[in-house]
Amino acid sequence: MKTLPLRAVAPGMHLADDVRTPDGRLLLPGGTPLAAKHLELLARRGIEKVVVRESGVHVSARSRHQGEEHARGFFLYVDHADPFMNALYAISAERTAQRIAEGWTPPVEGCLRGDADHLPDQFLRGEGQPEDIVDAECEVASFSGVYGGIQEVLASGTASAGEIADIVTKDVALTAKLLKIVNSPFYGFARRIDTISRAVTMVGGRELSTLAMGVSAVSAFQGVPPELIDMTAFWRHSLSVGLLAKLLATHCGDRAPERFFTAGLLHDVGRLILFKRLPQASVDVLRYARGACVPLVDAEEAVMGFTHARVGGLLLAAWGFPESLEMAARLHHGPVEGEHDFTAMVVHVADNIANALAIAQGSQFALPGAASGAWERLGTPVESLEEICREHDEQLEAIFGAFFG
Numbered sequence: 001m002k003t004l005p006l007r008a009v010a011p012g013m014h015l016a017d018d019v020r021t022p023d024g025r026l027l028l029p030g031g032t033p034l035a036a037k038h039l040e041l042l043a044r045r046g047i048e049k050v051v052v053r054e055s056g057v058h059v060s061a062r063s064r065h066q067g068e069e070h071a072r073g074f075f076l077y078v079d080h081a082d083p084f085m086n087a088l089y090a091i092s093a094e095r096t097a098q099r100i101a102e103g104w105t106p107p108v109e110g111c112l113r114g115d116a117d118h119l120p121d122q123f124l125r126g127e128g129q130p131e132d133i134v135d136a137e138c139e140v141a142s143f144s145g146v147y148g149g150i151q152e153v154l155a156s157g158t159a160s161a162g163e164i165a166d167i168v169t170k171d172v173a174l175t176a177k178l179l180k181i182v183n184s185p186f187y188g189f190a191r192r193i194d195t196i197s198r199a200v201t202m203v204g205g206r207e208l209s210t211l212a213m214g215v216s217a218v219s220a221f222q223g224v225p226p227e228l229i230d231m232t233a234f235w236r237h238s239l240s241v242g243l244l245a246k247l248l249a250t251h252c253g254d255r256a257p258e259r260f261f262t263a264g265l266l267h268d269v270g271r272l273i274l275f276k277r278l279p280q281a282s283v284d285v286l287r288y289a290r291g292a293c294v295p296l297v298d299a300e301e302a303v304m305g306f307t308h309a310r311v312g313g314l315l316l317a318a319w320g321f322p323e324s325l326e327m328a329a330r331l332h333h334g335p336v337e338g339e340h341d342f343t344a345m346v347v348h349v350a351d352n353i354a355n356a357l358a359i360a361q362g363s364q365f366a367l368p369g370a371a372s373g374a375w376e377r378l379g380t381p382v383e384s385l386e387e388i389c390r391e392h393d394e395q396l397e398a399i400f401g402a403f404f405g
Helices: 036-044 061-072 083-101 130-138 147-156 161-168 172-182 196-203 205-218 231-251 258-265 269-277 279-292 296-303 308-318 323-331 341-361 374-378 382-404
Strands: 002-005 026-028 049-052
Touching: 026 036, 026 231, 036 382, 061 083, 061 341, 083 341, 083 374, 083 382, 130 269, 130 308, 147 161, 147 205, 161 172, 161 196, 161 205, 172 196, 172 205, 172 382, 196 205, 205 258, 231 258, 231 341, 231 382, 258 323, 258 341, 269 279, 269 308, 279 296, 296 308, 308 323, 323 341, 341 374, 341 382
Parallel strands: none
Antiparallel strands: 002 049
16 A cells, blocks of 8 residues: 555545544545545545555455454354354455455444543433333434425325325425435436436436435434444444445345335434433443454443344334334344344344444444344345345445435
């Protein structure tokens, strides 16, 4: 790898290290394939130099061994007889080895941005149950004025393209964001779409309404202590899971994969509510997960007695989200048989893939592991996993830019 002044960096180069603002916020993660828009972003943020990969870096046997050893520590709780988890481990180990060969040193500590000593929990340990936490959040949550109209569209399923467009276009910011998304590689339409009514025609009314509901929800999460969680990293993971869920659904032959994207986007919202309402306990969870090398969801159960998945499911139900999205949030760490189990299963698999891909980016937490037979239920060969990961890499930055600029 080598450090170059920004003016010497050309589109097509890959970042070797994360690029962060002076206060530590992540702008672009290491491994990002740079496009002109990325260079413009870095220039606007005053970044003067970056570390890029040197083309054709040889991955030595030592680097490959180090990559395998580092990745193995994150796969302690998975079924190693599962072909899907074995394929996922191989991809993660190879990507980690590649970064090590380029000079990257895996982090040994540092998952917390700060401490919560000055942020008291709003409920006493053992007394605040998920229902209480959700009730407190629902009292202050605010949504776009079109939120209720979108809910009615989803409930009725009979609104015309014009009626849906009339509802959505009442919110200028929502309209602009939706048009960015439908014009991104996420959809890959050959011609630019300039109106919401055209977007409804191309994507589908119900599908676009579901996407609009997810976009509206993202803007509702305010007040999360920034010293405890990197919100950019949080939403990058959420978008990664959403994108992977959509790609998995597409590979499975689903013709309306938008609900899978929205389900993945919102799967971890319970974590944000816990950071807001129980910051001390949430920090204890992070420390326990890191110190004991256990998945975050297991650490939550041990420390709090419940998980973010339960909180997230209750929250989306209270907000009137479709049942499939509610159940995906509730069950993404333990999907069971049921009417909406398939959406939850796809998000469950996507979450494991996203976590595995993040190992080479400095992730600190063990994978929860996929349920037995989860991949097989998707009905796609495990050999397609590599292609899905490549498609994810190609599209993630574009969809992140569409959401957050």
